[in-house]
Amino acid sequence: MKAIRRFTVRTVLPEPLQALGELALNLRWSWHPETRELFRSVDPEVWESTGCDPVRLLGVVSGQRLAxxxxxxxxxRRLHDAHEDLRDYLTGTRWYQQQSDRELPRAIAYFSPEFGITATLPQYSGGLGILAGDHLKAASDLGVPIIGVGLLYRHGYFRQSLSREGWQQERYPLLDPNELAVSLLREEDGSPCTVALGLPGGRSLQAQIWRAQVGRVPLLMLDSDIEENDSRARDVTDRLYGGGSEHRLLQEMLLGIGGVRAVRTFCRLTGHADPEVFHTNEGHAGFLGVERIRELTRPAEDGGAGLDFDAALEAVRAGTLFTTHTPVPAGIDRFDRSVVHRHFATDGPVGSGEPLGGVPVDRVLALGAESWPGGDPALFNMAAMGLRLAQRANGVSLLHGQVSRSMFNGLWPGFDAAEVPITSITNGVHAATWIDPEVVRLAARELGAERIEDAMVLGESRRWDGLDAIADGEIWEMRRRLRAQLVDEARARVRASWRQRGAAVAELGWTGDALDPDVLTIGFARRVPSYKRLTLMLRDAERLRGLLLHATRPIQIVVAGKAHPADDGGKALIQKLVAFADDPEVRHRIIFLPDYDMDMAAKLYPGCDVWLNNPLRPLEACGTSGMKAALNGALNLSVLDGWWDEWFDGSNGWAIPTADGEPDEDRRDEIEAAALYDLIEHQVAPRFYDRDAHGLPRRWIQMVRHTLSTLGPKVLAGRMVREYVERLYAPAAEANRALAAERVAAPGAVVTAYCGARELAEWKSRIRSRWSQVRVEHVEAAGGADAPELGSTLTLRVQVRLDGLDPSDVDVQVVSGRVDDADVISDVATVSLKPADRADVDGRWRYEGPLELSRTGPFGYTVRILPSHRLLANEAELGLVAVPAEMAGLADGVLR
Incomplete structure (x- = not known):
């Protein structure tokens, strides 16, 4: 018989144990070994049976045990110490509070559609969510005042199993928030806080706000499964990345618009500082900028600033950061413009059915328009909106930054891809989450517990010095223990998987010998889109079989990964891999583990000797799985893509050669698979099995030590978050303050807020209205010979027409550098010229300046005019450029 209603009856803790409840509701326990060990000691058997979840543990442990x-x-005493340690962690001075050289943001709001904090809070599908979770954890460790914002999915992401034939099957367990480490945000009268959005047809979408506490960082998650909604609205937050296009649009409207409203509610109730910076992690939360424009365009008497749309846009852009994670246009959310129009023409702040106050729908549509050559005018592009609403943007590795600048070049016509204002900050991973305690204990013996903790938090190279003192034998023994730990875990999981697939117990005796703790172990685990090439290792199945079964240098491979439920192609790749791994001849050497999640990853990364990654270059934006493996002493075997392209040094692993530019996909895969086999057969395996008289592979251990000491500080989320603070958050906060500044015209006069935003918007409007008539009319050089020598100087005289603009509105530049056979300039250097006199009667200005010839070989230069204003973040911000007449066809001077 099925229950008509479900609810959770919570345990009442005895007074002396009340602190256990506080410890359970702060997710710091998920990366704090001492707190986890405290909960385990409550009841070890129940701890394991509840999936190592403190909230579930306290819900089912017996009253007698609690007494x-x-x-x-x-x-x-242990409970008191753990509770005091948490209090010190939450209130003590951290890295952020020690920065006194600049005024840092009072608070930052970080929006993401998924967060991977712990497997007991399954609100993630893959790398984007794990990265977001690590970002919050590192921010907490550093004391950065971030507020996380996401959605609470009642079914989370799917659980994966396999059919007898190896086909992926999905199930979506219902999550009860009362069984999770979250609490409802409530008004002062105790009622749940809600936010509301209007929907077409007079309907509304309401959501309550759950709060998870990630160390020092609050994470707000919106949940539409409440009685006030109709059935369709209740299902908006049913599952991560579920439903069709309109369902996805509603999720992203709730995340962006509802998320801003949730942040305002949270700050009002808790006294937390309002964010000065808004960080959107991918385009899914891009509508947050539209909501913030709405706030600023409201009249002052209604709590707004009374700005017009353009001034509000400038104010919003100044404090917004957009991080892109996709290297391909197909990875961007795009919606039919008519669907977006229908929703934004009827959305109101409280479901009134009236237009979104102060935000004309045509301006919203323009933000997401694909107005560049080749764009689809019928679609609304979330990444385009994210970039238009953010004054700062970044990719997630150096290579991905380059790819992103090229991919989004159409938004900045007339500028070379290298000048597109998208920088990069390479991702990192949260050390305390992903380093196995074995590694921490070994390092702490040499560096000291306090120093190794600082090293994991801050990501500073000098704090990792000293690992050379660890003896080879200790490193090797640690690696063997981690490998044996993985073997035990894998055997249990593969046995459970076969049972789930319908195998009888009598058929599974072989699982007790699956894998070997003394065999070179290669790991491959990630999502299964086609570009990650799960089955590249199967390209020559017989050669792989030979590597697995080699008489003296065998390898073994552990594979895991999920395909999107709608991706039959990805499921077919899994089935192909499983079919090979099911072969009795090799199944003890290669296994597929279903239901890849954070719990599995915690054993998989440390236990592998080599981490394999073979995506199509350059389609891996970063690829943090290899970082997690490296933190545990694993060596990477990877295509030079994402972070590996940046930090591979020849001694921390191996680079798989690629056949870039090969048009035949089969031929390309064949070449790269052969290179992979060659590396394993001739370099990786021989080095692993090359032992000295003491049975130690000295050269392998040397690579492990080098990986830990050199990659360790680089791959940390602490390093990543510090870079965000210093390079992006702090400048964004400064820009936000500059545009929000007030001005008093005279004593006793009315205070005008957002003067900078109004000034910048008016200036941009004036520039755009006149730019079509701005041009470089004539360029001449004096002082050079036909074959000038290195070190000589040309004097340039340039005549420009500014069409009524002042020289202070523009920057006239000489752009010079090496030229190729097509006269394209590279290794670019720019020099600003100065006006030599006043404008003539026709509005022409003459500029002059020197051009030093500082390099030999083919050399060239050109002249261009750019808008210039003290409040611009970069010279390409408007996407406007005027060039000499012979180049005029290359730029139309319109920001697309």
Whole structure:
């Protein structure tokens, strides 16, 4: 018989154990070993049976056991110490509070559609969510005042199993928030806080706000499964990346618009500082900028600033950062413009059915328009909107930054891809989450517990010095223990998987010998889109079989990964891999583990000797799985893509050669698979099995030590978050303050807020209205010979027409550098020229300046005019450029 209603009856903790509840509701326990060990000691058997989840543990542990613990003085001392340690962590001075050289943001709001904090809060599908979770954890460790914003999915992402034939099957367990480490945000009268959006047809979408506490960082998650909504609205937050296009649009409207409203509610109730910076992690949350424009265009008496749309746009852009994670246009959310129009023409702040106040729908549509050559005018592009609403943007590795500048070049016509204002900050991973305790204990013996903790938090190279003192034998023994730990875990999981697939117990005796703790172990685990090439290793199945079964240098491979439920192509790749791994001849050497999640990853990364990654270059934006493996002493075997392209040094692993430019996909895969086999056969395996008289592979251990000491500080989320603070958050906060500044015309006069935003918007409007008539009319050079020598100087005289603009509105530049056979300039250097006199009667200005010839070989230069204003973040911000007449066809001077 099925229950008509479900709810959770919570345990009432005895008074001496009340602190256990506080510890359980702060997710710091997920990366704090001492707190996890405290919960395990409550009841080890129940701890394991509840998936190592403190909230579930406290919900099912017996009253007799709790009573015994309440009288156990030793346990109470441990509980007191853990509780005090958490209080110190939450209130103490961290890295952020020690920065005094500049005024940092009072608060930052970080929006993401998914967050991977712990497997017990399954609100993630893959790398984007894990990165977001690591970002919050590192921000907490550093004391950065971030507020996380996401959605609470009642079914989370799917759980994966396999059919007898190896086909992926999905199930979506219902999550009860009352069984999770979250609490409802409530008004002062105790009622749940809600936000509301209007929907077409007079309907509304309401959501309550759940709060998870990630160390020092609050994470707000919106949940539409409430009685106030109709059935369709209740399902908006049913599952991560589920439903059709309109369902996805509603999720992204709720995340962006509802998320801003949730942040305002949270700050009002808790006294938390309002964010000065808004960080959108991918384009899914891009509508947050539209909501913030709406706030600023409201009249002052209604709590707004009374700005017009253009001034509000400038104010919003100044404090917004957009991070792109996709290297391909197909990875961007795009919606039919008519669907977006229908929703934004009827959305109101409280579901009134009236237009979104102060935000004309045509301006919203323009933000997401694909107005560049080749764009689809019928679609609304979330990444385009994200870039138009953010004054700062970044990719997630150096290579991905280059790819992003090329991919979005159409938004900045007339500028070379290298000048597109998208920088890069390479992702990192949260050390305390992903380093196995074995590695921490070994390092702490040499560096000291406090120093190794600082090293994991800050990501500073000098704090990792000293690892050379660890003996080879200790490193090798640690690696063997981690490998054996993985083997035990894998055997249990593969046995459970075969049972789930319908195998009888009598058929599974072989699983007790699956894998070998003394065999070179290669790991491959990630999502399964086609570009990650799960089955590249199967390209020559017989050669792979030979590597697996080699008489003296065998390898073994552990594979895991999920395909999107709608991706039958990805499921077919999994089935092909599983079919090979099911072969009795090799199944003890290669296994596929279903239901890849954070719990599995915690054993998989440390236990592998080599981490394999073979995407199509350059389609891996970053690829943080290899970082997690490296933190545990694994060596990477990877295509030079994402972070590996940046940090491979020849001694921390191996680079798989690629056949870039090969038009035949089959031929390309064949070449790269052969290179992979060659590396394993002739370099990786021989080095692993090359032992000295003491049985130690000295050269392998040397690579492990080098990986830990050199990659360790680089791959940390602490390093990543510090870069965000210093390079993007702090400048964004400064720009936000400059545009929000007030001005008083005279004593006793009315205060005008957002003067900078109004000034910048008016200036941009004036520039755009006149730019079509701005041009470079004549360029001449004096002082050079036909074959000038290195070190000589040309004097340039340039005549420009500014069409009524002042020289202070523009920057007239000489752009010079090496030229190729097509006269394209590279290794660019720019020099600003100065006006030599006043404008003539026709509005022409003459500019002059020197051009030093500082390099030999083919050399060239050109002249261009750019808008210039003290409040611009970069010279390409408007996408406007005027060039000499012979180049005029290359730029139309319109920001697309």
């Amino acid at each position: 015994a613990l309440a009288a156990d003085r030793r346990f109470l």
